[in-house]
Amino acid sequence: MNELKKILTSIKKEGYKPVYFLMGEEPYFIDVLCDYITANAVPEEEKSFNQMVVYGKDNSINDIMSQARQYPFMGDRMLVVVKEAQDLVKTIEQFSGYFKSVQPSTVLVFCYKYKTLDKRKELYKTLSKSEFAEVFESNKLKDYQIEGWLKSFVADENLDIEPKATAMLVEFLGNDLSKIANEISKLKIVLKNDRLITADLVEENIGISKEYNNFELINAVANKNEAKAFTIAKYFALNTKNNPLVVTVALFYNFFSRLLQYHGIIYKNTGTNPADIAKQLGISPYGLKDYQTAAKVYPMKKVSQNIAVIREIDLKGKGVNGTLTHDDLLKELLIKTFR
Incomplete structure (x- = not known):
């Protein structure tokens, strides 16, 4: 997905913005971006005290903003990740208040899955215009786009795949991108030094019959x-x-x-x-x-x-x-x- 790659490239070249609001119907792309930030924003030795994961159902917007405004301890950056942020749907508009005093040393990530903000309201407009924020909308792929995405994912893993193997995976796993990615990861382990995912390999390791499907x-x-x-x-x-x-x-x-x-x-x-x-x-x-x-x-x-x-x-x-x-x-x- 071009927008996802654009954000990852921006992070690598220009660094992190204080706020990432990840929203939309496709959870896979949200997870990919969140996982990358979680893995890289804070050094491993600082994660225990400068990285926090909270859940929307257990925290109020005010609690999250208060946590985000704290200074990092013995480090340059604090990371706050809000999982299941869609549970804050009734109060999420209050987050606009955070932009009155953004904490630049905090990276605050919202994983707002299966929903999108109302683009007519203040929060979305504030996020879209602010230099301190990045909004990412993760849309479901159309059925005809799945094969193209799968081929691109496989290429990113430095692998090749037979057309029949592609068709078998898409037919068996449907549009669940997380499942497809997991199965490719398993096949990569099996392949070892080889690069080509074949129909035989899919049949042997995922349980899809190459003849009877x-x-x-x-x-x-x-x-x-x-x-x-x-x-x-x-x-x-x-x-x-x-x-x-x-x-x-x-x-x-x-x-x-x-x-x-x-x-x-x-x-x-x-x-x-x-x-x-x-x-x-x-x-x-x-x-x-x-x-x-x-x-x-x-x-x-x-x-x-x-x-x-x-x-x-x-x-x-x-x-x-x-x-x-x-x-x-x-x-x-x-x-x-x-x-």
């Missing part, structure tokens, strides 16, 4: 490979806990909805650049080939019919119009998709 199922459907699709479905029926029907149905819906959109894009713009098409679909360029292939075997009318089938299976999976097993529902979904 939703990524491969969608690929089989896109290529109209019925034998492969039904083999994966059989595996899913024997491992329903790790392969819930609701997830598979949702992925089918996403795939055919995007395929319908792909047909529309191609119909209107026959010369559209593949990278632009991928961006419009909200997928990575690597994933575009499945849509290019599927468009040849599923005309627009069939795609619309399949979307209706997916909705029907979704209702049946929720107990509407009778109760069928996971195996029966997935088989019905595949049969009606292919026919």
